[in-house]
Amino acid sequence: MKRRVAITGIGLVSPHGDAPDAVFAALLGGRSAITRWGEGEVAPAVVARAAFDAARWFSRLQLAGVDRVSQLAVAAAELARADAGISTLDQASGVYMGTGMGGAAAMEEAYRSQYASGRVPPLTIPAFMPNAAAAHIAMRAKLHGPVLTYSIACASSAVALAEAAKAIACGEIDCALAGGSEALLQPNVLRAWQAMQTLAAPASDDAARSCRPFSADRTGLVLGEGAAVLLLENYDAAAARGARIYAEFAGSGVSCDATHLTKPDAAGQVRALRAALRASGLSPADIGYCNAHGTATRIGDPVEYDALAQVWGEALPGLAVSSTKALHGHLLGAAGALEAAITVLALHRRALPPNMHCDRPDPACNVALVREPGCAAPQLQAAISNSFAFGGTNAVLVFRRAS
Amino acid sequence: MNTIEELKQLIHDKFEIDVATLKADAPLADYGLDSLSLAELLFTVEDHFSIDFPDNRQDVNTLSGLAALVDELRVPSAA
Structure with missing residues (x-):
């Protein structure tokens, strides 16, 4: 028996901010969040950064070994849960997250530190490992169900959502935090993408217009960072508790x-x-x-x-x-x-x-x-x-x- | 500044733990440090004092224990 799946919460840490209504309004209005890369010795580039204040979510002590990619993920997951009007999630809920690269800042710092002083920070591995983001979400929300990470490049978090919805549809779980996080705006990552010749040339007149999908004069993609998490639930249970249902995951x-x-x-x-x-x-x-x-x-x-x-x-x-x-x-x-x-x-x-x-x-x-x-x-x-x-x-x- | 006071300041700078609450003989775990944050602290302490903790060191659980180890390792360079 296949159950229907509802989306009842949206959590975003995005280039257009962290309030879903404001993010959608900005997009509907056609406002670009793409700006010039202003730091590091990198050939001219444009990126889309997500403003983020880690202190809102973590004490300094809690930040030990927590890469930016996990910080964004935890914030987005917390926002999704709160947006769904749920104070404490059922412990059997799942976490399904996608990430392409994992903790890029930790790796960048490891190499920088190694070449500068011959020493690598001791928490490089737990900060970098791609499943850290999902694990941090689970620890924060005390979730004991399936906590899984999908690393499938640009399809990572779409697949994470698909898998979470299937697990709810088949009755394996009733609720999941599902989405993705990426935070790879580091000088050497940017250089690697530039070397592949897939990035957009910064538009000379207006950097915000550098990414032009389906346009005859398009020149490539623009890297962005952020996290997005949806709260997925068994549709009937969500309806029974009077939840606001954004849409059905069909x-x-x-x-x-x-x-x-x-x-x-x-x-x-x-x-x-x-x-x-x-x-x-x-x-x-x-x-x-x-x-x-x-x-x-x-x-x-x-x-x-x-x-x-x-x-x-x-x-x-x-x-x-x-x-x-x-x-x-x-x-x-x-x-x-x-x-x-x-x-x-x-x-x-x-x-x-x-x-x-x-x-x-x-x-x-x-x-x-x-x-x-x-x-x-x-x-x-x-x-x-x-x-x-x-x-x-x-x-x-x-x-x-x-x- | 003696070693314990220097360590207290380092812990404050790194983790924003109030210096006044740090007691020399209390377990560092009492302040919320787990094995991971302790590893980060030790890395910072090595940098700060220009020392290398031996791989076979005793477990360092308190500020006074950490200070004693730091002082022991600093002796050769101070001589």
Whole structure:
């Protein structure tokens, strides 16, 4: 017996702040949080930073060996729980987190310290290990259920959400904190991404416009940092306690290209899209909005269009599409969760965040882009969020309006 | 400043624990230090005093015990 899954809490530490309503309002208004990288000896770059005051969440003593990636995760999880109106979670609840890199600051500091003094800080390993964020969330909330970490590059937190929803649907658990965290804005990580030649060139006139998904003049992705956690619950139990239900987690689809480590493949994405629709019992015409993966790389955006066109066919013009990465950058391991939260808020508010900085849409990406800020969607019933990862794993999440 | 007072100041600077509450013979665990935060403290103490704790050292559980070990290791450089 498959149970329905509700989203009742949203916790964000994002480039647009930590209040879901304000974050969504900023995105709906088309406000970019992308700024110039202003420190370190790095070639000109733009990033999306998340303002964060660790002292609000941790004493100095508690911060020993806790990397920024875990700090952001704990804050987002606490915010999600509070947003759901729950003071203490059931101990059997689960934690499902995604991260691409884990504790990047700890690794950067380890190398810096080693080369400067020949000494490496003793808590480098527990700070860096990718599952630290989920473990810290569990310790803070005293959760004894499954506490799991998914590291699948850009699909990490989308898969984490999908797995949490499945565990609730099948009755393994009743409640989960699920999402992702990424905090890799470190000089040498940035250099490594620059070396790969995937990052956007800083826009000379206005750095905030550097990320231009689906635009003919796009030049690449912009790295961002942050954490996003959703509180997922058994739908009937949430309804019974009178919880505010943002949306229903209707289903998910996961596939692997198995063709190339970094080059996306439409056939693989099609498999994930079809699997997600099948799992949610919806058809393409039911879906009114797609929060696209849309990283703004030359290669990636047309492949995503191709996949959507294959699955939606004649229904494609009815699917409003936007990549909000133009505004918050690419949060990698946290991207799927942040964009899931945005998709859920779009359904809840019946409004669509725009695909900004796309003055000249690429004819090779002929989707119905949300072109203007403040777009209302009074008929919106269901929406999807796409996450396509290095490594070839594709994850598509489907959400439906609460009923 | 004697070693214990220097250590108290280090602990305060690192973990924001009130110097006045730190007692020389109380277990450091009483102030909330666990094995991980103690490892960080010892790393900082090594840096501060330019010493290396031996791998086979006795467990350091109190400020006075830590100060005695620091003083023992500092002797050669002070001579």
